[in-house]
Amino acid sequence: MAVSANMKWISACVLLLLVYGFVTIMNEAAGHWAFPSPCGTGNSIDDCWRCDPNWYNNRKRLAQCAIGFGRDAIGGLNGRFYMVTDPSDDDAVNPKPGTLRHAVIQTEPLWIVFQRNMLITLKQELIMNSFKTIDGRGANVHIAYGAGITIQYVSNVIIHGVHVHHIKPTGNAMVRSSPTHFGWRTMADGDAISLFGASHVWIDHNSLSNCADGLVDAVMASTAITVSNNLFTHHNEVMMLGHSDSYDGDKVMQVTVVYNRFGEGLTQRMPRCRYGNFHVMNNDYSYGWGIYAIGGSANPTINSQGNRFAADPTKPFAKEVTKRTAGSESEWKNWNWRSEGDVFLNGAYFVPSGAEAPEAYDKTWGYGGAKTVDMVGAMTADAGALTCRKDHLC
The missing domain is CATH 1.20.5 (Single alpha-helices involved in coiled-coils or other helix-helix interfaces)
Incomplete structure (x- = not known):
């Protein structure tokens, strides 16, 4: 026995x-480590860090979890923690220590966290410096009813876990961008997050809605960008990637759009692309769109993989996922746009174009490939800013 x-x-x-x-x-x-835990969903980013009950003390692990073209954005990984204790934004030229503006303009790398729940109403654009992480986990942080976030000619920025909404045009004012420089800013459009000549940027797990212009706009040769796990709602022009049809400097643009939930009340630009290379992967478009979901002009390469597209059954003239916003068919029939492994519901359909050869999409591969579309619901279920508590799984 x-x-x-x-x-x-x-x-x-x-x-x-x-x-x-x-x-x-x-x-x-x-290609990554995930905790062998039942909390895994197949979302490669979340499974990298969310299964750790000690995430609060291991915050910087997040910087190792990005995928796609923005995967090398380290943010403030190599810097100290900066605690935001004051939600005010009274002076855009001489910001008080302890405010978000004082944190983001510093020249040293910083991992920025928040002492408590707060509403931050920015008087002018929040102009970020390089090597910064804004990490809202553990607090309910809203940037709203004022200016938005500007990432201009800097690199290595991570924005994670905040609500950005009701952003308004601001400007014609002096604004500080570093401890040693401030200057005159003309009118800003009112974007939630604006990238201008920026690189190595990761925008993850934010809730974005109701802004005067775009929710995420990237222009003027911005590149090496990942937009992931965000919840987009109640907005017209969601995401513009590329400055204009006349600016071919955006040929360098490489953007991954992955694990996002495009929610209620959206009209178009999810995303709208120009010139560059764009991997749109494992996103949920279950609430439909008012005009189109994915569009573009100026010959962008768009690789759509493993997305769930469900047209709004109440909008009979908004079934097509794709829209070429300029150019005749004789022009755009050569643009490389493909759908692979997507699912289409309620009459939704994708109009492909260009080469069928895989090598046409080589420059859109910032990560090893999409998961099957049946996993999209689980992978995007927690899109948006998370409710995280210390000593609990986030």
Whole structure:
């Protein structure tokens, strides 16, 4: 009897080791480590850090979890923590220590966190410096009813876990951009997050809505960008990627749009692309669109993979996912736009164009590939700013 009991115990241990080894091998084969935990959803970003109950003390692990073209954006990984204690924004030239504006203009790398829940109403654009992470986890942070966030000619920025909404045009004012420089800013459009000549930027797990212009706009040769896990709602022109049809400097643009939920009340530009290379992967478009979902002009390459497109059944003339916003068919028939592994519901359809050869899309691959579309619901279920508590899974 004792021998039999020992054999059962040994067999159980061997089985556990085999299972653990299999999970480890599969995670390493996928190119990242994910905790072998039931909280995994297949969302490669979230499974990298959200399964850790000690996330609060391991905040900077987040910087190792990006995928896509913005995967090398380290933000403030190599800097100290900066605690925002004051939600005010009374002086855009001489911001008070402890405010968000004082944090983002510093020249040193900083990982910026928030002492408590707060509403920050910016008087003027929040002009960020390089190597900064804005990390809203653990607090309910709203940037609203004033100016938005500007990432201009800087690199290595992560914006995570904040609500940005009801942003208004501001400007014709002096604004500080570093401890040693301030200057005159003309009128800003009222974007939630604006990228201008920026690179290595990761915008993850934010809730964005109701702004005067775009929710995420990237122009003037901005590149190496990932937009992931965001919740977009109640807005017309959601995301513009590319400055204008006359500015071919945007040929360098590479953007990954992944694991986002395009929610209620959206009309168009999810995204709208120009010139560059765009990987639109595993997003949920279940609430439909007013005009189109994915559009563009000036010969962008768009690789749409594993997305769930559901047209709004109440809008009979808004079924097409795609829209060429300029150019005749004789022009755009050569643009490389493809759909692979997408699902189309309620009459939605995608009009492809260009080459069918895989090499046409080589420059759109910032990550190893899309998951199957049946996983999209689970992977995007927690899109937007998360409710995270210390000592709990986030």
